[in-house]
Amino acid sequence: MAESGGSVSRGTGQPSPEGAPLADTPIAAAAERASQILTPGGTGTLPRPAAPRIMTVANQKGGVGKTTSAVNLAAGLALHGLGVLVIDLDPQGNASTALGIDHRKPGIASVYEMLLDDVPLREAIQQSPANERLYCVPSTLDLAGAEIELVSVVARESRLRNALDPELLRELGIDYVLIDCPPSLGLLTVNAMVAAREVLIPIQCEYYALEGVGQLLRNIELVQAHLNKALHVSTILLTMYDGRTKLADQVAAEVRSHFGDKVLNTIIPRSVKVSEAPGYGMTIIDYDPGSRGAMSYLDAARELARQVLKENAQ
Numbered sequence: 001m002a003e004s005g006g007s008v009s010r011g012t013g014q015p016s017p018e019g020a021p022l023a024d025t026p027i028a029a030a031a032e033r034a035s036q037i038l039t040p041g042g043t044g045t046l047p048r049p050a051a052p053r054i055m056t057v058a059n060q061k062g063g064v065g066k067t068t069s070a071v072n073l074a075a076g077l078a079l080h081g082l083g084v085l086v087i088d089l090d091p092q093g094n095a096s097t098a099l100g101i102d103h104r105k106p107g108i109a110s111v112y113e114m115l116l117d118d119v120p121l122r123e124a125i126q127q128s129p130a131n132e133r134l135y136c137v138p139s140t141l142d143l144a145g146a147e148i149e150l151v152s153v154v155a156r157e158s159r160l161r162n163a164l165d166p167e168l169l170r171e172l173g174i175d176y177v178l179i180d181c182p183p184s185l186g187l188l189t190v191n192a193m194v195a196a197r198e199v200l201i202p203i204q205c206e207y208y209a210l211e212g213v214g215q216l217l218r219n220i221e222l223v224q225a226h227l228n229k230a231l232h233v234s235t236i237l238l239t240m241y242d243g244r245t246k247l248a249d250q251v252a253a254e255v256r257s258h259f260g261d262k263v264l265n266t267i268i269p270r271s272v273k274v275s276e277a278p279g280y281g282m283t284i285i286d287y288d289p290g291s292r293g294a295m296s297y298l299d300a301a302r303e304l305a306r307q308v309l310k311e312n313a314q
């Protein structure tokens, strides 16, 4: 076990050789934060769930931060020493891209083959170059057809659940499986909800933020009633918060009044850096570890991991 806390040696305000505090300019402060974040052990350790937590990241609204949250939470958890598998269930493959996985290479096994051709997880899983504890099952454009092709397949709602080989997850030390859903409530999302125990809903701090969430909750209830009793909404993450607008605060307050303590305290700010990172095949945590976006996803990852302690205490 790595030592928790206390091992950060380069603390804020330590005098530099010239005698000036290290973090006296914004750039120096960011660099210092980055070096602390990327120093193994410097961030402390997080509790490991007793069994892998399988979480569906869903919201049928597009552009609310599902993919961004799935990959950056995954990277944050992995940086803290946890094993994470991201399953890219969106034909666009943005999660695969952000994790540095070339999902356009011809002939690769992807989530499509897992769902439709019984290809085992072992063949479709890839390690992300970002972190040795971070894995991804990529998606390819073929997945766009899966929504229709699945209709006539036996056990069409449970294909993903049946493919999640528990032995392999144990072998690879996977603590979290995050499933990045497409922006729809079709069979791919249903497969994600049947495979998971928990739903994480990212909600954008914008107009109409709650639009469609009612429908999502009804679908979750349907899946719960007919296909997966264990399914529940465990986590809400507020994304793309712009502190300059009153609206963002109103949305955040409204979401908290609906969902109470399921809403993580950490709110992800709107930041250009966050949107640039995938263009380089990177998560924000690798692209700019000292940035506000990276810090907030790391905070959110810590909060997510500590939910395990809260649940155990109940």
Ligand SMILES: Nc1ncnc2c1ncn2[C@@H]1O[C@H](COP(=O)(O)OP(=O)(O)O)[C@@H](O)[C@H]1O
Pocket (backbone or CB within 6 Å): 061, 062, 063, 064, 065, 066, 067, 068, 069, 094, 183, 239, 240, 241, 268, 269, 270, 271, 272, 274, 275, 276, 293
């Ligand atoms: N915190 C943020 N700040 C700025 N841009 C963001 C942020 N989160 C996501 N984005 C950008 O917004 C767009 C939609 O995000 P994405 O995660 O792809 O949403 P979804 O998966 O729900 O469709 C992307 O271009 C992404 O880079």
Ligand SMILES: [Mg+2]
Pocket (backbone or CB within 6 Å): 066, 067, 068, 090, 094, 181, 182
């Ligand atoms: Mg997406």
